[in-house]
Amino acid sequence: GESVGLHLPTLSVQEGDNSIINCAYSNSASDYFIWYKQESGKGPQFIIDIRSNMDKRQGQRVTVLLNKTVKHLSLQIAATQPGDSAVYFCADYPRGSGAGSYQLTFGKGTKLSVIP
Amino acid sequence: GAGVSQSPRYKVAKRGQDVALRCDPISGHVSLFWYQQALGQGPEFLTYFQNEAQLDKSGLPSDRFFAERPEGSVSTLKIQRTQQEDSAVYLCASSLAPDYGYTFGSGTRLTVV
Structure with a gap:
């Protein structure tokens, strides 16, 4: 079936550097995408979202880029800090499923490790 | 409370035992979702409630899994005859509306031995 997936399972970056986490999706009907951060022992925490009518959205230290042509999503974290160490998931909301539900489809995640 | 509360945080069950997992959503949140997250994987959808109505249970892996939300607030996920x-x-x-941002709880870690 169609799914959301991630290119890299692990990423190590030096504190202060920028991080880029990538995600590929396959569902052409997807029109809403969310990045989540999950720390050990906790549930996923919303970071930033983007709708398919946009190609870029910025938050505090984070930017999400969406390339619908190649079905690619990325999360950029500026000036990465030790507190950014976590697993990052992209998730996809396929609108118009017709099932009356709003299922998020998650990828497997990328583990970000920040080196002090 | 301020967030989604789940209990228990950890549950160890013997194979064949029935378990019940509780979720207290944020007050006033209409939509409630259950997800299953295997080790090293992303969460996978199980079921969705809008108020007390279970609108989608397509993700429940078998008829051993049952979820309810009788009064439109607290929800219970029950697993019968647990397997490893x-x-x-x-x-x-939970969320204010179906296509609004979710707030996740910290989860219940179930270990079947």
């Missing part, structure tokens, strides 16, 4: 493959973290999330 049921071992996972069970996450609950």
Whole structure:
């Protein structure tokens, strides 16, 4: 079936550097995408979202880029800090499923490790 | 409370035992979701409630899994005759509306031995 997936399972970056986490999706009907951060022992925490009518959205230290042509999503974290160490998931909301539900489809995640 | 509360945080069950996992959503949140997260994987959808109505249960892996939300607030996920493959973290999330941002709880880690 169609799914959301991630290119890299692990990423190590030096504190202060920028991080880029990538995600590929396959569902052409997807029109809403969310990045989540999950720390050990906790549930996923919303970071930033983007709708398919946009190609870029910025938050505090984070930017999400969406390339619908190649079905690619990325999360950029500026000036990465030790507190950014976590697993990052992209998730996809396929609108118009017709099932009356709003299922998020998650990828497997990328583990970000920040080196002090 | 301020967030989604799940209990228990950890549950160890013997194979064949029935378990019940509780979710207290954020007050006033209409939508409630259950997800299953296997070790090293992303969460996978189980079921969705809008108020007390279970609108989608397509993700429940078998008829051993049952969820309810009788008064449109607290929800319980029940797993009958647990199997080892049921071992996972069970996450609950709630939102103001179906296509609004979710808030996840910290989950219940179920280990079936």
